[in-house]
Amino acid sequence: MDNNTCEVPVDATRELNPESLIKIKVLFFARAREIMGLADMTLEVAPQSTAGDCLMTLLTKFPKLEEICNSMVLALNEEYAPKSSTLKNGDELAIIPPISGG
């Protein structure tokens, strides 16, 4: 597992002008981190994108995340967020699947 941050430009389906894209930091925990092989990454998404949009973008780029997307805690800036939450530039979105070991 490495902790490098990698930047993934996103197919801007809503907004074509890269100037207007907002940057979101996505944090991966547990199985999500294992699948991604990294602890966090910066995503560029269109303004007014929701947490759900951001997830869809990730799923398109990394289909293996599918296995955790129905069972996880989604937190926006360390608070529970429904998928409909709108994202702002600099937001931190955490993907936290449950751990069951002990």
Added chain:
Amino acid sequence: MDSNGMSSGYADIIREIEKLKVEKEEIENRISKLEAQLDRKPDETAHLEASQCCSNVQTVLDGHRSSSNGLTPEMIYRYSRHLLLPDFGVEAQLNLARSSILVIGAGGLGSPVALYLASCGVGCLGIVDDDVVELNNLHRQVIHAEAYVGKAKVKSAVAACRAINSLIKLVEHNESLRASNALDIISKYDIVVDATDNLPSRYMISDCCVLLDKPLISGAALGLEGQLTVYHHKGGPCYRCLFPTPPPTAACQRCSDSGVLGVVPGVIGCLQALEAIKVASGIGETLSGRMLIFDALSSRIRIVKIRGRSLQCVACGENAELTQQKFRSFDYECFTQSPMSDRVISLSIFSTLVYESARISARLYKDKINEHEEHVLLDVRPAHHFRITAIPGSINLPLSVLVENISSIDSALKAAVPEASGEAASLYVVCRRGNDSQRAVECLRKNGFPLAKDIIGGLEAWSRDVDPSFPIY
């Protein structure tokens, strides 16, 4: 003796009796104090039957001369550093002494939980586990000593707790917690600590705590990460509110497969003990509605606010369908598609992926070596497993990168036989337990290696049946 002498003698006797009674009481007090200091032997715990009721524990406080605040002199001395805390004090200590806590699992998490709860003076501590201590547990399950390897974890844990604090009541539940017995066991306690190692138990314990209205201190640890939350406490969410759907690959997420750094469950277990003490004593702010996430590699602790109770939750929601009757017959292993233990399950028990002709036993493979059969042994475990131990001469090609490196097998096979001989070398595949090797053979047979065979039972079978000096892990 005359009548006068008799009457004075009578008064003397009365005085003597009174004096002896006082002495007797003093001696009895000293005996009970000494008994409390004594390490009772594990056998003596046997009389503590699992059927004992632990709710509203009074035993510690009964039968001892207590001060006006309700604490005995021994308790005052033993717990003095708690009593000195302005935010804890006598009241919180008394609350602890009156509480009963059930720790489910005496493993990596349960070890520090039980040790701290016993030390701190909870009135009654119950421990459930049906497992036995194994040598490869000891790097993280710090409650167990080498002398207990092969013995019941519950016996070992209770003996360790008793050695620390003989004032508290300890209850052994040397059985696995199942939907059939969970209601009976959990109903006897005020607070539940989930220190288990598997997903079905987590759903089951959460459901049971909702049905019986018990607060649940739930911790988990794997690899270099840990998680901790207090469920179903003061209107907060339950496990199902957060995770209504179980993740599909839970079965693979085990310490016995993925590994765990020993101190990680130690950290989470200590924090679980802390949350349990807060809930029991009524001090502070618990992690209800929040999840603590521990990242050992970067030394970061994050606390994330989680969702509130879900009104749609099937366990604790408005129209929850869960009843005690349904609970008893609910199949949690089927629901989560994973077993209620960290123990290893061989794929071959359920299904064999490849045809019998595509398999070979470890003993037969050894015969092939003795016959000097030209062959390549492909070890498909991850590279860091291969570095732990490997059969000499085997080639490591992890299953995850098998397809993209399939051409390298061709060259290895060619190199295994002299060019002029015209013969072809055989291809055998091995892994740790014989599951991934079947997957690899299935893949190889589809990709130009129709004669590839997997070694049944993997390196564990090799160690068991051929070379007992070969290390298992």
